[in-house]
Amino acid sequence: MDAEKKMHFCAEMQLFTKDQLKKIAVNVFIAMGCDQLDAEMAADVLVSADIRGIDSHGVSRLSGYVSLWEAGRINMSPKVEIIREHKSTFTLDGDGGLGLIVAPKAMNIAIERAKIYGSGWGAISNSNHFGIAGYHAMMALPHDMIGMAMTNATPFIPPTHSKQAMLGTNPIAYAFPTLKQKPLVIDLATASVARGKIEIAKRENKEIPLGWMVDKHGNPSQNIDELLDGGMLTPLGSLEELGSHKGYALGSLVDILTGVLSGANYGKWVPPFVPFLPLLPDLPGKGLGHFLGAMEIEGFRPAADFKASMDHWIQSFKSAERIDESQEVFVPGEKEFLMEEERMITGIPLNDKVVQDLEMLCKKMAISW
Amino acid sequence: MDAEKKMHFCAEMQLFTKDQLKKIAVNVFIAMGCDQLDAEMAADVLVSADIRGIDSHGVSRLSGYVSLWEAGRINMSPKVEIIREHKSTFTLDGDGGLGLIVAPKAMNIAIERAKIYGSGWGAISNSNHFGIAGYHAMMALPHDMIGMAMTNATPFIPPTHSKQAMLGTNPIAYAFPTLKQKPLVIDLATASVARGKIEIAKRENKEIPLGWMVDKHGNPSQNIDELLDGGMLTPLGSLEELGSHKGYALGSLVDILTGVLSGANYGKWVPPFVPFLPLLPDLPGKGLGHFLGAMEIEGFRPAADFKASMDHWIQSFKSAERIDESQEVFVPGEKEFLMEEERMITGIPLNDKVVQDLEMLCKKMAISW
Numbered sequence: 001m002d003a004e005k006k007m008h009f010c011a012e013m014q015l016f017t018k019d020q021l022k023k024i025a026v027n028v029f030i031a032m033g034c035d036q037l038d039a040e041m042a043a044d045v046l047v048s049a050d051i052r053g054i055d056s057h058g059v060s061r062l063s064g065y066v067s068l069w070e071a072g073r074i075n076m077s078p079k080v081e082i083i084r085e086h087k088s089t090f091t092l093d094g095d096g097g098l099g100l101i102v103a104p105k106a107m108n109i110a111i112e113r114a115k116i117y118g119s120g121w122g123a124i125s126n127s128n129h130f131g132i133a134g135y136h137a138m139m140a141l142p143h144d145m146i147g148m149a150m151t152n153a154t155p156f157i158p159p160t161h162s163k164q165a166m167l168g169t170n171p172i173a174y175a176f177p178t179l180k181q182k183p184l185v186i187d188l189a190t191a192s193v194a195r196g197k198i199e200i201a202k203r204e205n206k207e208i209p210l211g212w213m214v215d216k217h218g219n220p221s222q223n224i225d226e227l228l229d230g231g232m233l234t235p236l237g238s239l240e241e242l243g244s245h246k247g248y249a250l251g252s253l254v255d256i257l258t259g260v261l262s263g264a265n266y267g268k269w270v271p272p273f274v275p276f277l278p279l280l281p282d283l284p285g286k287g288l289g290h291f292l293g294a295m296e297i298e299g300f301r302p303a304a305d306f307k308a309s310m311d312h313w314i315q316s317f318k319s320a321e322r323i324d325e326s327q328e329v330f331v332p333g334e335k336e337f338l339m340e341e342e343r344m345i346t347g348i349p350l351n352d353k354v355v356q357d358l359e360m361l362c363k364k365m366a367i368s369w
Numbered sequence: 370m371d372a373e374k375k376m377h378f379c380a381e382m383q384l385f386t387k388d389q390l391k392k393i394a395v396n397v398f399i400a401m402g403c404d405q406l407d408a409e410m411a412a413d414v415l416v417s418a419d420i421r422g423i424d425s426h427g428v429s430r431l432s433g434y435v436s437l438w439e440a441g442r443i444n445m446s447p448k449v450e451i452i453r454e455h456k457s458t459f460t461l462d463g464d465g466g467l468g469l470i471v472a473p474k475a476m477n478i479a480i481e482r483a484k485i486y487g488s489g490w491g492a493i494s495n496s497n498h499f500g501i502a503g504y505h506a507m508m509a510l511p512h513d514m515i516g517m518a519m520t521n522a523t524p525f526i527p528p529t530h531s532k533q534a535m536l537g538t539n540p541i542a543y544a545f546p547t548l549k550q551k552p553l554v555i556d557l558a559t560a561s562v563a564r565g566k567i568e569i570a571k572r573e574n575k576e577i578p579l580g581w582m583v584d585k586h587g588n589p590s591q592n593i594d595e596l597l598d599g600g601m602l603t604p605l606g607s608l609e610e611l612g613s614h615k616g617y618a619l620g621s622l623v624d625i626l627t628g629v630l631s632g633a634n635y636g637k638w639v640p641p642f643v644p645f646l647p648l649l650p651d652l653p654g655k656g657l658g659h660f661l662g663a664m665e666i667e668g669f670r671p672a673a674d675f676k677a678s679m680d681h682w683i684q685s686f687k688s689a690e691r692i693d694e695s696q697e698v699f700v701p702g703e704k705e706f707l708m709e710e711e712r713m714i715t716g717i718p719l720n721d722k723v724v725q726d727l728e729m730l731c732k733k734m735a736i737s738w
Contacts, residue, residue: 086487086668088457117486118455123669146630162698164690174622176629186622188615192606209610218692236615237561241578242607246557249701250619252686253543253555260545260678261515261669267685284681299455300492300630309629312653316636317621321533323587329531332618 014355015347021059022047024358024367028062031365032069033076034101042100045131050348053339056196057132060354063361064273065098065129071275074098074128080105088117091262092124096287099130099151103290107139107149110294114145118299123262126286129153129273133173134187134333140175140294141183144303147175148293152258152265154272157191157233159252160245163218165232166267169194170254175333177297179307181314185333190251192238198224211238257291264289383724384716390428391416393727393736397431400734401438402445403470411469414500419717422708425565426501429723432730433642434467434498440644443467443497449474457486460631461493465656468499468520472659476508476518479663483514487668492631495655498522498642502542503556503702509544509663510552513672516544517662521627521634523641526560526602528621529614532587534601535636538563539623544702546666548676550683554702559620561607567593580607626660633658 025043026036034042050058068074078097082090090109094102106122113120130136133149140147153168169189176184193212201208202224215221216230220239235247259266265285272279297303320329350358362369394412395405403411419427437443447466451459459478463471475491482489499505502518509516522537538558545553562581570577571593584590585599589608604616628635634654641648666672689698719727731738 084669086665087485089487089664089668091669116456118458119488119490121488121664146626159686159689159698161692161696162689163692166686166689172619176625184621184625186618188618192612209608211611236612237605238607238611239578242580242611243561243605245699245701246605249555249557250541252553252701256545256553256679256682257515260675260682261666263670263674263678266678266682268689284678295458295490296455297630299458300453300460301632305632306629309632309635309653310625313625313629313635317528317535320528320531320535320637323530323532327530329528330614332614332621 012351013349014352015349017347018047018051018344021050021348021350024362024369025059025062027367028066028361028365029076031367032066035077038077038101041104042098045100045104045135048135049132050350051340051343052132052134052336053343054132054336055350056194058348059350059358061129061131063357066361066365067275068128068273073271073275078102082109088113088119089121090123092122094124094127094287096126097128099127099288099290102127103130103136103149103151103292104139106290107136107147107292107294110292111140111143111145114140114294114296115143119293119295121293122291123257124290124292125262125264127264127288127290128271129288130290132187133171134175134185134336136290136292137173137175137187138183138185141177143294143296144177144298144307145294145296146177147173148295149173149290150254150258150292151290152255152270152288155268155270156195157235157248157251158214158218159248160235160240161218163214163216164268167235167248167251167255168270169233170251170258172250172254176310177303177307178310178314179304181311182334182337184310184314184331185336187333187336188236190236190247190254191233192236192244192247193233195227195233198227211242254291258289259285261291262289381720382718383721384718386716387416387420387713390419390717390719393731393738394428394431396736397435397730397734398445400736401435404446407446407470410473411467414469414473414504417504418501419719420709420712421501421503421705422712423501423705424719425563427717428719428727430498430500432726435730435734436644437497437642442640442644447471451478457482457488458490459492461491463493463496463656465495466497468496468657468659471496472499472505472518472520472661473508475659476505476516476661476663479661480509480512480514483509483663483665484512488662488664490662491660492626493659493661494631494633496633496657496659497640498657499659501556502540503544503554503705505659505661506542506544506556507552507554510546512663512665513546513667513676514663514665515546516542517664518542518659519623519627519661520659521624521639521657524637524639525564526604526617526620527583527587528617529604529609532583532585533637536604536617536620536624537639538602539620539627541619541623545679546672546676547679547683548673550680551703551706553679553683553700554705556702556705557605559605559616559623560602561605561613561616562602564596564602567596580611623660627658628654630660631658
């Protein structure tokens with residue numbers, strides 16, 4: 001980092017250790033009524049986003065959770081319950097709980113089912129925001145299983161040919177165990193770009209490419225201000241001529257598996273993440289939905305063979321011929337592991353706005369900072 | 370259709386009924402050594418592509434299958450065998466058979482497992498091209514199950530930052546049953562566009578958008594001729610700034626579930642579809658791979674409730690506000706069902722080149738035309 005950039009960085013950022021952030025998060029969740037175990041679980045999901053560099057899904061979300069809880073939209077001591085099941089499959093009612101708490105409980109059940117039946121699949125209704133999808137998928141790794149997690153989310157993406165937000169960023173995550181390499185973790189939103197990237201471009205006064213967003217009329221726009229005036233994100237594929245119908249189909253896949261299959265809300269009815277937006281009338285389901293799963297590798301191949309093949313797969317992709325020798329070929333999830341290694345040493349940078357937000361939150365909830 | 374276009378159409382196309390094409394395909398497969406049942410199954414998969422308007426995966430592929438068979442790369446009377454299993458999961462060795470035959474057999478096993486264990490998942494190695502992924506996923510529908518199918522394919526897509534073809538168009542298909550609406554069928558290649566679309570643009574002398582392809586150096590190109598000179602397709606997302614790393618991750622997901630998990634080849638080693646290209650040395654597995662699955666809806670929700678919710682989901686997306694009143698919002702798979710309805714009445718148009726190809730094939734194999 002050159003000197004000028006570094007100064008800029010120091011002026012706006014403060015560094016925290018993972019443990020410091022986790023402690024704050026645990027205390028906030030306890031102040032909201034969580035028991036100790038649930039608070040630690042939720043904090044672990046949250047801080048795993050910060051350490052992996054997915055800042056939009058880390059402690060910066062805490063004040064949002066508190067607002068939703070204050071508005072009575074989150075139950076901080078949910079009694080999750082299996083309401084239907086058939087050996088390898090089950091549906092869980094999240095009792096209005098926070099997804100950060102509900103989803104790991106569901107994933108543990110999926111893992112137990114996979115031990116008995118080879119695979120385990122849970123559809124979860126009546127839940128809320130569950131943090132990064134990758135965390136839940138990665139819970140399968142120590143069991144030599146492939147993990148999978150999806151969730152639907154606040155609608156912010158119109159289908160191809162529509163100007164109405166019908167789908168959220170609906171992420172898909174898969175985690176694959178390896179032998180000596182880092183696990184291969186796929187964790188992608190089915191939008192073409194994260195909202196946060198557009199906001200950063202705005203802050204840095206940079207132009208965004210055509211295809212990242214549409215205006216309120218559904219037309220592609222590069223005017224970032226229109227994002228706050230009814231604008232929306234685009235599905236993966238970005239423009240119709242570049243395949244946005246495929247991103248729309250992937251977002252639909254997630255919405256159906258998480259929302260329709262579980263009995264949660266779907267489409268335009270998925271509850272918004274902010275308390276100042278009302279719920280739509282005629283809700284077709286309860287809360288928002290997740291879909292999680294685990295598959296035991298031994299049911300397909302000896303796990304040691306599979307993991308050795310994964311290492312080989314990764315090595316072959318890492319050594320694929322480069323366009324430009326100076327630009328490395330990354331495998332899915334690799335950048336997040338590199339970020340984790342870096343931040344475990346240097347600490348996690350939070351920008352001043354997030355720090356002020358957290359300080360205010362702690363003050364309000366009588367938590368020592 | 371205006372008069373000029375119609376003349377153009379008539380000059381280049383001949384119309385066939387589904388039964389006519391199926392009969393030709395059955396006879397070709399029998400001439401290659403298939404038994405009657407397998408030949409009818411394979412022909413059904415193939416012709417379902419033609420009737421649904423996915424012309425690139427229909428009878429136009431027959432001569433390609435024959436060439437591969439002549440080169441000794443396909444076993445037309447495979448003895449498929451479960452080589453490993455754990456209740457809801459299994460691995461099947463396709464015995465070098467054609468995917469059109471191997472995949473439906475595997476899907477039937479997955480459906481049987483789903484009846485017993487709630488879900489069934491098969492990884493298939495040692496197979497070949499399996500036609501349209503959607504066909505296999507849709508086999509689950511009459512059982513009130515959600516069907517899923519993926520396959521890896523001839524490498525033709527470089528990872529982000531690479532200029533080497535490491536992934537095929539690796540499709541993902543899911544089929545969801547409905548009550549009164551047509552089933553919702555997602556079937557998408559993880560490339561930004563089909564190669565066929567670029568070839569049509571070439572034939573019609575039309576410009577293609579930036580993002581559809583790259584040249585042999587891995588750089589985005591709009592010069593279609595470069596596709597035949599080492600050029601490649603792009604992953605869904607098309608350009609790096611528009612999210613091509615997500616399409617790369619989705620293609621990787623398919624490659625790992627179909628290739629690594631089953632013990633088939635993966636990455637650059639996936640066998641090419643044409644016999645004149647040699648197999649790479651040091652193959653890590655056998656043939657190409659599929660991954661198929663079925664989930665019984667009753668294990669999650671009463672099937673009637675789920676299907677009614679699917680109808681509601683479809684209706685809500687169909688009635689999403691339009692950008693332009695004249696442009697309908699389609700749900701995934703809808704266009705293929707509309708095409709099927711149309712072609713059941715009008716017939717299936719094949720262009721002259723495909724017809725000549727089929728005629729030559731029939732002559733060579735002593736099949737009556």
